[in-house]
Amino acid sequence: MATPPITDVIFDFCGVLLDWNTRACLEGKFPDDVVNRICANDDPCGFFHYEDRMDAGEDLADILPDVRREQGDELAAIFEYYIAHYDDALPRTLPGMVELLEDLKAHGYGVWGLTNWSHETFHLAFEKFPRLEELLQGTVVSGVEKMHKPNADIYELALNHFGLTAGNCVFFDDTAKNIVGANEVGIHGLLFENALQARESLAQLGVRL
DSSP states (O other): OOOOOOOOOEESBBBEEEOHHHHHHHBBTOOOHHHHHHHTOOOOOOOOHHHHHHHOOOHHHHHHHHHHHHHOHHHHHHHHHHHGGGGGGOEEEEHHHHHHHHHHHHTTTTTEEEEEOTTTTTHHHHOOOHHHHHHOOEEEEEEHHTTTSSSSSHHHHHHHHOOOOGGGEEEEEEEHHHHHHHHHHTTTTEEEEOOOHHHHHHHTTTTTO
16 A cells, blocks of 8 residues: 655754753853752652643643742742743744745645643744744644644644544654654654754655755
């Protein structure tokens, strides 16, 4: 049986379309040792854990008491600052990605967004980078839907919302478990490295740009 042609490409946001950098938001505003601890890979201050909760649909106001109880007043204040100045953690679109979206659309492919992101801060992505909003034909946001990658329900909701068939779609994400989630519902999930690699991966699936 022939492989179904690719007609649409779905993109994660942070780490794929956008550079996401917590340090860029906090550096110079708080002591270096505190910023280093917040940004450490093992997440000792829980910032990424709390942000994941927001991505799943919880409100900052409901999470802050937990941050204060578990991490103390100083870190709770810094987390509140971080969310309030979240656009500073989004310094740029990743190189070549706007051009990739433009090329896909010019060649008749659909381009869409699917992101784990808080409903309270997602608007900043399009406010800061309006070209992304112009190019993407629709975006599903986890915090709005109260669903969360890599669970199957959010991929299925995106497909239904966009009117797409899983086997005709590619999904790029920079997190391996989210690729597994996409593959499990029949989407061609591909781990994102950079724009050039994305173009090469698409070409291997028959996408011609």
